Amino acid sequence: MAPTPIPVFEAELLEEGGFSLDFSHFCAVLQCPEGEAVQLVRYGVIHPSGSGPQHWRFRALDLYRARLSRRLIRDLELDLAGAALAVELLERLRQP
């Protein structure tokens, strides 16, 4: 019997964008209420391009940072300001 072929996946570079989502699509992918996503932008956790929710465009790095901050808030009982600081510091530590 022929061995099962190993699936091939495309990898996209997180730092270079990868995709561009509008606000409602971003919230759907993140599975978070729109109000919470607005707060993530206000506190500087994520940085969409464009001005105002109607024109915001989110990229892969925003999704990564948003999920990271939500895990930190949930697991470490941080508030949003604390999570924003932690995400920023973790990203700086990650730099080679």
Added chain:
Amino acid sequence: MEYKDYYRILGVERGADASAIKAAYRKMARKYHPDVSKEKDAEERFKDLQEAYEVLKDPEKRAAYDQLGANWRPGQDFRPPPGWNPSGASHGGPDLGGFSDFFDSLFGAQGRGGFRSSGFQAHGEDSEAAISISLEDAAQGAQKNITLEIPALGPDGRMHRQPRNLQVRIPKGVTEGQRLRIAGQGGPGMGGGPNGDLYLHIRFLPHPKFRVEGRDLYHDLHVTPWEAALGASVEVPTLEGAVRMKIPAGSSCGKKLRLGGKGLPGPGGKSGGDLYAILQIVVPKTLSEKETALFTQLAEVSTFHPRR
């Protein structure tokens, strides 16, 4: 199954009050959170912490747990007492499937299998791993076979880590410290929710000829004393094969010569870094008679005094 000492896991006394339990959890969670910790067993430790906190922060669950008594030892073989059904022994809401058999035996596991019918949905956890690639792979792009331990939902409705083989196409122009996202290849979603994503952190394998700084490459170029003094055209390796480079006459050791555009490419193969050849003047360890004579003659006629 093994007994778990939740008090010991959180590092608190059995009589600790709610605020002491909360403080202990927050302190330990900071240390072992998988997004923060560099400890090898961080994920397992953090799961234990979450489970212990889930029980001890809830007065009903804590009271039920305390009914077991204080004479158990961590890891001791455990079966719930006959007729075990204390108040508080019901699962509070949907669970993401990370807790132990011990927890399930005390507090029920209906949350694990039951959420599918309750309409509960959750996004799968993101997974992260490191992948080491060569500079050539980074410059040209590559397809790599990787084996990862990825969370998967078992037939019992619980999360298990299981090895998984993936072929990943790495785009050209990646560099050290960047991350690759592979959509939908992280932990499985719950109740029909989408899978998490897999993030691969790029590391470079050591290269025998080049050091890397950002997208620039550095190569120690060995030259003879006469090539450095008289100038020469020499071969220099690049990631695309050797090229010839002109060494100016009168070059000293450490001189930095640039080959523009021969470093690592930018994203998508766009222009990126440069290659720097650093001259290293190498002297033969042994000299033939003729070489000795010529060097002696040079020493006698030269007026060059580098230490004056």
